[in-house]
Amino acid sequence: MATKGVTLNTNARKIRFARRFISILLKMRKTRSPCSSSSIEDVRKRSQRIKIAAYSSMAHAVGPRRAWSRAVLFKLRSRARHQSMMKRRSFGLQKKRVVVVKNNNDIIPSGQLSQADRLRQLVPGGKAMDMCSLLEETADYISCLATQVKVMQTIADHFSK
């Protein structure tokens, strides 16, 4: 069933990805255009934001029918909620961020995991999956990611001309 979806609407999917991604990029540019400084920090921030935009556009285009896209959407939503809360009380921001980073560091280098677990960490929402569905989601995720990379490549090529 995944095969059918992938082979059939590669183009349609590509276009959907591109449309969303471009609209998000434009939105970002509108908000960011006044302070178009090119310091390294700024570029990094912006790239982070673009990365998130890429993932979110992918997940939105796929919709909630896939586990990985659901996981991404959920993460984005919770992140947005988190950020809005942070904006309200900006004092707690830095401390909490440090905590989050620490947690991530703890999880990632714990090293010699089995391959399935490594894959689970890579595929969003994969932690709660059994092997079967994990592989299925991985297949879909890979195809989507490849499409997204192609889209971004085209956009980047277009811009850098």
Added chain:
Amino acid sequence: MNRALPEMLHCLNGPATSTDMTVLERQRARMKWQPQEQQGYFGGSDQFAGLFLEPGQVGSFQGLLGGESVLGEVLTRSVKPDPGLENGWPELLNMGFTEFDMNCAISRTSSCPPTVAPPPPEAKGKVSPPAEKVSSAVGRESFKKRKADKLQNTKVVAEDDSKDKRSKVCAEEGESKITEQTSNKDNNRETSADTSKENSKASEAQKPDYIHVRARRGQATDSHSLAERVRREKISERMKYLQDLVPGCNKITGKAGMLDEIINYVQSLQRQVEFLSMKLAAVNPRLDFNIEDLFAKELLLYQQMFPACSTGFPTIGMSSEMTNPAYLQFNPAQQVVACCGLDMGMNNTADMGLRRTISTPASIPETYLDSSCFTQLQPSSTWDADVQNLFNLEFHQGRSISFPSQPFTGSIEASNLKMEL
């Protein structure tokens, strides 16, 4: 035969047990759409003899002419003959009294007493809820009995469970793809999707799957190890699919190496996304857009992307609005192809190839294909109804005659198929 007879007795007990239908049953009943369809036919022809055949046909042709707004209706109607065809195939192949055949025949016989006033076949095409309910209740009931019967046999139960899961996944996918589709189409989607998974089971004809799962000589036969075997098969299937997706994964043998490769590929893709986002961020401030620029850019993007598409589809300037309907239209075509029994002899790869070849051309030839297939299929449905009508009379005389009649319908349907092919 031995199993079928008590089932018939069960079924003849009437709708007393239909009160304790659970939601689980509904899911199973849904898989049994096709026998229900036939029941519907039966009931209809039972009551109204040949009277409604012509209106049904006319209505469907009107639907065919009616364009897109009635497309769904046309589909439900034109899909109707499929169960007959699909039933016909295993019958043709087995040419004897298989278990499935018996079940089918029994569900038909059971449908006769409770259907007091079933609507004509043309009303059935419009998915009128009460009619569906009547027939589905019967179907559930009979299926429940069947299930109870099967409980004695652990093998079948294990197989049943796995098949349920699979079909659930498929159904989910189908629903999300086209929400407006009826469950008939859904069911057919299931079948077509399943054929791609090498199980080549028509949703009704579980025969190959049953054999597939069954333990070979010397293998464990308890339900746990059977389930485990099914799981392993699924995993290996998906691995195969992933192997196709990940470049350079074809040479590697062994699951561990493949998983490694997959992980690396995913990581590299994620890194690429990161890199590209950095690139875009660096490029960003130099450009300033306005909204008019956006549209021009988007158009350019499309033009760029279609040639850049590496899958090699010869795409003619299709817009996204074009592609979606094309996809929608493609699905029925695929179903029809799958139902014509072309996939019976084919293995998985050939099937895939077929689909690809179908998916490549633009939408216009597909529509033609659709309509031609439907027009070809439609007469066969009337044929079906006619034949069943004849047999229905026999049912009233004596139920035991229904068993010999079964292969006969199969052969007639087969001849129809030959005409189509």
